Amino acid sequence: MPKIGRMRSSRFLASSIGVACAAVLALPAALPAAAATPAAPALDTTSASEQSATSAQAASAGAPAVDAVTASPSGRTQSLPLVPRATDRGLGPTAAEQGLGRRDVRSFSLVGVVWDDPDTELFGRVQVRTRARGTTHWSGWQDVETHNHEHAADPDTAERASSRVRGSTAPLWVGESDGVEVRVRAEVSGRTAAPGVQVLPDGLRLELVDPGTGVPDAVSTQATAPATAPAAGPVADPPPVGTPVDASRLGGLTVESAAASAVNADLAPLGATVIPALSRTATEAGLADLEPGMKPYIGPRPRIVTRRGWGADEKLREPDFLYTKKVQAAFVHHTASGNNYSCGEAASVIRSIYRYHVVSSGWRDIGYNFLVDKCGNIYEGRAGGVAKAVMGAHTLGFNTNSMGIAVIGSFGTTKPPAAAVTGIAKLTAWKLGLYRANPQGKTDLISGGGNLYAKGKKVRLNVISGHRDGFATECPGGRLYGKLGTTRSEAARYQGR
Numbered sequence: 001m002p003k004i005g006r007m008r009s010s011r012f013l014a015s016s017i018g019v020a021c022a023a024v025l026a027l028p029a030a031l032p033a034a035a036a037t038p039a040a041p042a043l044d045t046t047s048a049s050e051q052s053a054t055s056a057q058a059a060s061a062g063a064p065a066v067d068a069v070t071a072s073p074s075g076r077t078q079s080l081p082l083v084p085r086a087t088d089r090g091l092g093p094t095a096a097e098q099g100l101g102r103r104d105v106r107s108f109s110l111v112g113v114v115w116d117d118p119d120t121e122l123f124g125r126v127q128v129r130t131r132a133r134g135t136t137h138w139s140g141w142q143d144v145e146t147h148n149h150e151h152a153a154d155p156d157t158a159e160r161a162s163s164r165v166r167g168s169t170a171p172l173w174v175g176e177s178d179g180v181e182v183r184v185r186a187e188v189s190g191r192t193a194a195p196g197v198q199v200l201p202d203g204l205r206l207e208l209v210d211p212g213t214g215v216p217d218a219v220s221t222q223a224t225a226p227a228t229a230p231a232a233g234p235v236a237d238p239p240p241v242g243t244p245v246d247a248s249r250l251g252g253l254t255v256e257s258a259a260a261s262a263v264n265a266d267l268a269p270l271g272a273t274v275i276p277a278l279s280r281t282a283t284e285a286g287l288a289d290l291e292p293g294m295k296p297y298i299g300p301r302p303r304i305v306t307r308r309g310w311g312a313d314e315k316l317r318e319p320d321f322l323y324t325k326k327v328q329a330a331f332v333h334h335t336a337s338g339n340n341y342s343c344g345e346a347a348s349v350i351r352s353i354y355r356y357h358v359v360s361s362g363w364r365d366i367g368y369n370f371l372v373d374k375c376g377n378i379y380e381g382r383a384g385g386v387a388k389a390v391m392g393a394h395t396l397g398f399n400t401n402s403m404g405i406a407v408i409g410s411f412g413t414t415k416p417p418a419a420a421v422t423g424i425a426k427l428t429a430w431k432l433g434l435y436r437a438n439p440q441g442k443t444d445l446i447s448g449g450g451n452l453y454a455k456g457k458k459v460r461l462n463v464i465s466g467h468r469d470g471f472a473t474e475c476p477g478g479r480l481y482g483k484l485g486t487t488r489s490e491a492a493r494y495q496g497r
Contacts, residue, residue, distance in 0.1 A: 074313035075212030075351060077359045078106055082113070082184060082204040098204055099183035107133055107178050108208035110337070110352035112171040113144065114360050116203030118160075120167055122146045124186040124200065128172065131179030138179065145170035145336040145410075147473065153363065153393040154400065154448035156455075159322070160393075164362030167201055170336035171209070171356045173349050182206050207360040211351040214311025256314035260307050263321065263385035267301075273309035275386060277302055280496075287433065297438070299429025299494030304370075304386055305379045310347040312354060314383070318364040321384035322391040324400050327435045328443040330428045331395040332484060333368065333406040333467045334476040339414055346373035349408055357393075367393040369403040370427060376419030378427050381406075387434055397450030398459075398470040403431065411477030421483045422490065428464055429494035437463050439491035445470075464488050 084095035111128050126144040131137065146169050153159035186199035253261070253271055261270050268275045278286075278301035287296040307314070341349050354366040368381040369392045381404075384390035394404025405427060407420045428439055437443065441463045449455035451472045459470070466484055467475035 073213045073311070074316075075214075075355050076106065076108075076210040077355055078108065078208040078210075079114075079360070080105075080206045080208070082182065082206060085183065096186045096199060097183060098200060100181060100206060102131075102138075102179060102181045105178060105180055105208055106210065107176060108174075108180075108210045109176050109348060110171050110173050110209040110211070110356060111144065111180065111182075112207045112209070112356050112360060113169045113182070113184060114203075114205050114207055115167040115201035117201060118165045118167045118362075120201045122167065122169065122184070122201055124184060126169055126182070126184050128174070128180060128182045128206075130174045130177040130181075133176040133178045138181075139174070141183075142172060142174070142338075144172045153367075154397055156448070157399075159364050162362060162364075166203075166360070166362050168207075168356075168361045171353055173337045173341050173352065175340065175345075180206070180208060207356060209352045209355050209360070211348040211355070212311070212313075214347055214351055254314060256317075256319065257308060259319075260312070260314050260383045263383070263388065264306065264380075267387065268306070271308060273306055275301075275304040275306060275380075283430065283433075284496075294436075296433070297436070297495045297497055298433025299426060299491065299496075301430050302378055302423070302426040304427075305347070305377060306386075307380050307383060310350045310379055312351065312383075316355065316358045317366075317383060322364070323384060324389045324391045324402075326401050327389050327403050327431060328437060328463070329398075329402045329445060329461055330432060330464050331398065331402055331404050331467050331470060332424060332464065332476050332480065332487070333394060333404055334411045334416075334480055335371070335406050335408050336410050336475065336477075337408065339374070339409045341374075341408065343373050343375035343377065346371075346375075346377065346379070346408060349373075350379055363393055365393075367404065368406040369394070370405045370431075372405060372407050372420050372423040372427070374407075374409060374417045374420055376417070376423035378423050387431070389435075395467055395470050397448045397453060397455075398445055398461075400448060401445060407476065407480060411480035412474060414477075414479060416477075416480045416483055421480075421487055425487045425490035426494060428487070429491040432463060432491070433495050438497065439464050439495065440488045440497070462488070464491065 080100060082098040082100060085097040085099055111130070113122070113126050115122065124146065126146050127141040128144060129139050129141050131139075153165075159165070184200060184204060258270060261268075261272065264272070264275060280300040283298055283300045284296040287298050288294070335349075335353060337349065337353065350366075350371055353371075357363045357366050365382045369390055370381050370386075371379040373379070380386050382390050382392050389401070390403070392399055392402075392404045394406070395402065405424055407416060407424070409416070409420075425439075432439055442460055443463050444458050444460055447453035447455055447457045447459055447470075450470065452470065453459050461469055462484075464484060464487055466481045467473055468481060
């Protein structure tokens with residue numbers, strides 16, 4: 001097993017193609033025949049594939065026809081431009097209220113609003129109402145969290161500087177719907193804006209996300225059912241690029257899917273949908289092998305649903321993996337997407353957030369490193385390897401040498417489920433343990449710039465912090481933030497401290 005020092009190298013990009021090449025070299029000469037994947041119907045002109053290849057602004061205007069019965073495994077995004085409301089139509093871009101009236105649309109389950117400039121904030125109120133699919137029942141008006149710009153890549157990074165990045169609200173999960181109405185009203189300092197002054201961002205669009213069926217690429221049964229759990233510990237650095245790929249040996253996996261799976265090769269077989277839990281003894285033994293002579297303070301590795309397990313379309317994200325040096329801290333978030341989902345729907349919610357982050361917001365991948373649902377299930381987030389120091393886009397100014405964990409839901413006034421809090425504790429006990437971090441300790445991070453700390457300032461933070469500790473925001477919600485003390489003590493106990 002490679003030494004942990006090798007893994008903690010300086011920040012670098014690793015090619016998905018290169019990782020997939022190494023995975024191919026490690027495969028047996030023959031793989032079992034793969035199961036067939038359902039064929040996907042043609043996507044809208046506002047689909048993720050076309051927006052990723054060209055630009056989000058290329059989406060055609062107007063509402064598309066009602067959805068067909070079949071659904072695309074990889075999902076779909078409809079992007080509809082907002083217009084001034086009836087009373088403000090003569091004001092053009094200075095209209096204080098924009099929106100769309102009730103309309104039929106193709107099936108979707110998550111909504112959000114985006115705009116052109118990611119550095120512009122939306123000061124106002126965004127509300128949507130939706131019609132449950134195949135019914136005549138319309139929901140009441142639901143608020144969409146508008147302050148979302150603090151969930152982003154750090155200033156002056158390539159991801160943040162990309163021309164694809166757009167301003168965005170938080171996403172809101174509404175369940176399967178085929179009708180929508182939206183209104184966006186500008187507010188300044190708590191008061192309605194005066195006419196004639198532009199107070200809403202340019203280019204407002206309503207994003208309607210269909211998560212798809214999430215049926216993964218065909219994969220051999222051997223790849224998804226390991227007979228024995230491999231040892232714990234960080235995976236090796238990605239291999240060099242340049243080796244030709246023999247696609248016939250990927251067992252039905254796409255090159256992109258193989259790459260996303262191969263970075264977890266020390267933890268689960270290629271194509272695995274789950275990284276199995278590991279006993280305390282086995283986990284400690286793995287870390288002791290990496291750092292002989294040191295007491296292994298680390299929690300048992302928890303069960304983690306892989307990207308393949310939740311049905312990620314690996315062709316949406318950018319092909320390279322971005323790493324930082326180490327993991328000194330964990331920032332806890334909530335997705336602010338609402339609590340009206342079941343644990344059985346969690347994978348669909350994650351696929352929707354992933355698509356919203358990449359297609360609608362223009363990020364390189366989903367922003368969080370991990371997600372936890374209300375039942376405490378843990379999911380791999382941004383691609384690059386669950387044991388590795390993957391650079392996320394979760395805490396503006398503090399994405400370097402940290403990881404972001406988002407609990408799916410909104411916890412400003414709602415108490416977070418105990419299972420979710422325990423999930424965070426188990427995950428941080430293991431992941432922070434790989435990097436010798438004490439969950440009850442403090443650490444120094446250098447700010448990349450934000451509204452609390454200037455760029456370059458050394459900031460002392462709790463090893464397990466809330467998003468609001470690094471940026472002036474409500475995230476992760478007051479009720480979840482209030483549970484972080486419990487999380488720290490539980491994580492330390494899992495580590496054997």
